[in-house]
Amino acid sequence: MSAMDQDTGMFKVQQTIGSVLCCKCGVPMPPNAANMCVNCLRSEVDITEGLQKSIQIFYCPECGCYLQPPKTWIKAQWESKELLTFCIKRLKNLNKVKLKNAEFVWTEPHSKRIKVKLTVQAEVLNGAVLEQSYPVEYTVRDNLCESCSRFQANPDQWVASVQLRQHVSHRRTFFYLEQLILRHDAASRAIRIQQVDQGIDFFFGNKSHANSFIEFLRKVVPIEYRQDQQLVSHDVKSSLYNYKYTYSVKICPICREDLICLPSKVASGLGNLGPLVVCTKVSDNITILDPRTLRCAFLDARQYFRSGFRSALTSRQLVKYFVFDVEAPVGEATVGGQKYALSYVQIARESDIGKMFYVQTHLGHILKSGDQALGYDIYSANVNDDEMEKYRLSVKNGLPEAILIKKCYDEQRERKKGKPRAFTTKKLPMEMDESRGARVDPEKMENEYEEFLRDLEENPELRFNISLYKNKDYQESETASMTDGEGAPTVPIEELLAELELSEEEEEGNDEEDMDE
C-alpha cells in the first residue's frame, strides 16, 4: 500500500507505536492483545498444562532399536534425528499446541534418561500468542526385541533353508557360483552357509530372504526347485503357525565342455541338431554347439528339465592330444560372440602317439600344428550312455573318433610353475560338513580349485561377472615376457580390482578401472 501511496503522491503519516503500562506490574510495554507484559502473561497462563512431561520408552540393547508399540522396532542412534522424531511421536496431546522447536538436553547415557526441550506456541486470552518451552523426560527401559530374544535362545535358529545340489562328480560350478554370489552380495543375509558333498546349504532367518536368493540363482544357472515346510509351533488361540521352510534346488548337471548325446526327441525338436553336441556355456540358458555343423542352440531351464538328459562324457574324461597338422578352415561361424572355424586336423593321443586320427574340429581358428589340445577319445572310450549306444548303432559311418574341446596350455604353464598368480579370489564363509562322513579329500579340492582358476584365466567371458583382486605378493617378472612368444593366457591387469584397505597411516582407494566387456 505504501508503494501505491508513493505513486499517487499521497502523504502517509508515520505511525509510532506508543507504550502502555502493563496492567499487572506497571512496566511500560508495547500494547498487545492481552494488555499484560510477557512475564505477567506467563504467570497467569500455563500453556503446557495437560501435556505429557514424562514417559517411558523401551530400548533393545542388542540391536539398538526403540519400541514403537505395538510391534515396530525403530533403529536409532543416541541423540540422532530419528530418535528425536520418535520421541516426539510418542507424546500424546501434542496436537493442541503448535510445536516450534525441539532439541536434546545432554544427559549421561548411563543414566537411562533422555531429556528433550520442546518449545510450543498457543493462543491465550484474546488472541495473544504465547511461546513457552518446557522439558520432557523419557525413562529408557531395556527390553530385548523379539528377533534378538529368539536369537539369544537359539543362535542357530533358521526359518528357511536353501539346499543347493548338483549331481556331478566335480565342484567347478560351486566355485564359480561362490564367486558370483560374492560379487552380487546375494548371500549377505544368510545366517549360516554349510558345504556338503555335491552341494551347499544356505540358512536364512526369513522366508523372503530365501526367496530372493533363489531368484538370484535362477538368473545365473538353470535350476529346478521345490519348497517344503515343517510345522514348528502352533498358537491355538490366535491361529498363528510357525513353519520351517526348506527349498530343494537342483542345478542342471550339464556343465561347460561336456559332451552330450541328445535324445532323438530333443535333437529333432531343435531342428535335427546332430545328436553329438558340446556344451559351450551355461548361464540361465544352456548353450550347445554341434561341432560338425557349427550350429548352436539354447535350452532354458524349463526345456532342459522337461527332458532331463545327462552328459555322456564330462571334463574328467578329457584326454591330451598332439596336433600335427591343421588344414585350412572349410567353414567359419560366429556363435554367441565366439568365433569358430571348421577344419580337418591330424591328431594323436599323448599316450599312444603312433595311432593317428584324421578328424574334423571346430577349433580351427586357434589350433596350429605343434599345439596340444584336450578332447574326448570316443574311439577307445567306454561310454555308459544309452543314447550314445543307440546313435552308434544307427549311424552308418560310425561315431567320430575324437572331438577336440579346447587348447591345452600345459607346456607354457610349466614355465610359470611355482610363481604366484597376478590375481586372487575371495571365499565365502563356509563350514565343512564333517559329521556325515564326507569323503572330501583336501588335495583333490586343491587340484580342482587350481583347474578352476586356470579356467578363469583362459575364458574372458567367465570373468565377466566375477570380481578378481590384485595379488599383493605378485611382482611382474621382467624376463618372462621376453623369452616366449606366446605365453599362457593370463588375466590382464586392467580387469583386476584393488582391495579397499583402510589403515591408520594410509588409505588406498578402490581403483576399479573400466572392465573390458
Next chain:
Amino acid sequence: MATRLQFENNVEVGVFSKLTNAYCLVAIGDSENFYSAFQSELAGVIPIVKTDIGGIRSIGSLCAGNKNGLLVPHTTTDQELQHLRNSLPDQVVVQRIDERLSALGNCIACNDHVALAHPDLEKETEEIIADVLGVEVFRQTIAEKILVGSYCALSNRGGIVHPHTSVEDLNELSTLLQVPLVAGTVNRSDVVGAGIAVNDWTAFCGSDTTATELSVIDSIFKLRQAQPSSIVDEMRKSLIDTYV
C-alpha cells in the same frame, strides 16, 4: 480517588451509568448496591437519577451529556423523558434526537468544552450537539476505531484512549481536546470508555481494574487533589445568581 464496583456482576460501569459534573444517571438494578456506591460518593453534591432509556438498562451507551445538556435517542419513551426533565437540574437541557446511530453514548465522547463524534453522524446531529451541549464537535477516529465514545473516557482534566493509539494520533487528539491524554487500559481491556464513569473529581471503574490501571487513572484525571466542593461552589454561585 477512583472506586471499584460492579453492576450485577458486570465490570462495564460506563455502560450502566452516566456521570457528569452536574448530575449522575444510574441504571435500575435488582439490588441497590450499584446505586448506593454512587450515593456514598456523590450524595448531596449532585443529583443521582435512576432511569432506563427505552426500557434498556445500558443507559451509558445510549445517551451522551455534560453539565450543559443531555442527548437521548429516539427510542426514549415520553415517560422516561419527562422523568429525566423533572429530576435533573433546570439548566440541563434534555433533548431527544432522531439519529440513525442511536447508541449516542458509544458514538459521542464529550466533556464540558469539546466533543469527539462518530465520523458517520449526520450533520444535523452535529449541530444539535454543538448547540445543546455547548461544545466544539470534532469528527475523529481513535486508533482506527470509529466508536469514539466506547474507546475514549474524557473529563475536563484529562482522558484515556485505546491502548493501541499511536504516538502521533495521541498528540493530534490532545491538541484538539486541549487536555492531557494517555493510552491505557481499564478492566484489563481495550474498551476504556465503557469501563469507567468519570467526572472532574471522582471516577468509578469495574472491579477487574488492576492497581496499576487505577494509578494511571488517578494521575491522568488528577483525582488525588480534587475536591468536589470547590467545583460545586462555583455551580451554586451561578444557581443563586439565577434565582436572584
